[in-house]
Amino acid sequence: QQQVKQSPQSLIVQKGGIPIINCAYENTAFDYFPWYQQFPGKGPALLIAIRPDVSEKKEGRFTISFNKSAKQFSLHIMDSQPGDSATYFCAASKDTGRRALTFGSGTRLQVQP
Amino acid sequence: ETGVTQSPTHLIKTRGQQVTLRCSSQSGHNTVSWYQQALGQGPQFIFQYYREEENGRGNFPPRFSGLQFPNYSSELNVNALELDDSALYLCASSNGQAVYGYTFGSGTRLTVV
Numbered sequence: 001q002q003q004v005k006q007s008p009q010s011l012i013v014q015k016g017g018i019p020i021i022n023c024a025y026e027n028t029a030f031d032y033f034p035w036y037q038q039f040p041g042k043g044p045a046l047l048i049a050i051r052p053d054v055s056e057k058k059e060g061r062f063t064i065s066f067n068k069s070a071k072q073f074s075l076h077i078m079d080s081q082p083g084d085s086a087t088y089f090c091a092a093s094k095d096t097g098r099r100a101l102t103f104g105s106g107t108r109l110q111v112q113p
Numbered sequence: 114e115t116g117v118t119q120s121p122t123h124l125i126k127t128r129g130q131q132v133t134l135r136c137s138s139q140s141g142h143n144t145v146s147w148y149q150q151a152l153g154q155g156p157q158f159i160f161q162y163y164r165e166e167e168n169g170r171g172n173f174p175p176r177f178s179g180l181q182f183p184n185y186s187s188e189l190n191v192n193a194l195e196l197d198d199s200a201l202y203l204c205a206s207s208n209g210q211a212v213y214g215y216t217f218g219s220g221t222r223l224t225v226v
Contacts, residue, residue, distance in 0.1 A: 006155075034214055036217075041219065042219050043117070043203050043205075043217030043218050043219045043220050044156065044203070044217045045217065046216075049214060089155050089156075091155075099161075099169060100146065100158040100161060100169050101146075101148075101156070101158065101215065102158070103148075103156050103157070104155050105154055105155050106153070106155050
């Protein structure tokens with residue numbers, strides 16, 4: 001049972017574009033929603049995370065938008081760069097991140113120069 | 114401050130054999146989790162240890178077992194290997210503070226033939 005659905009599976013944008021990756025969750029007990037970035041041969045690295053008491057969070061060029069009623073959240077990457085080319089995973093957890101992470105299936109992003 | 118280190122980086126085993134994967138947590142982290150990442154998929158939670166006790170388990174059979182040691186390093190043991198066990202195995206550690214998230218290692222690539 002997939003509790004976190006992620007789309008699109010892959011995404012190609014030009015440098016400077018704003019890729020948007022979407023996720024939807026089912027379990028209303030989730031209260032912590034991180035995004036991870038993974039490069040080939042490496043483990044996932046935390047990018048940014050949000051809790052359901054806020055609708056938006058920005059850190060540098062990365063923004064999470066959160067819609068609690070729709071049980072959806074998304075990642076926006078402003079002014080994307082070729083170095084942002086990686087696989088991005090959304091995730092969700094209970095107990096503000098102290099419990100297991102449930103990951104989405106991933107989005108492979110390619111930023112063309 | 115060192116990160117999470119895993120060993121070995123790659124491993125080839127025969128179906129039916131047993132394997133032990135090792136993880137050294139980031140300094141100061143008392144919680145360790147193990148995840149299985151199949152090719153092209155998001156990581157799937159196997160189990161989590163907090164201060165040497167298992168405190169969460171995903172949908173994996175009992176032939177997947179683990180240990181956490183007093184120095185917070187950890188092992189993942191898999192008995193009776195099956196072809197479907199071929200995957201990247203990720204170790205993640207945390208100090209219990211969600212704001213910092215989990216720190217992942219680069220993983221062990223296990224191939225079962």
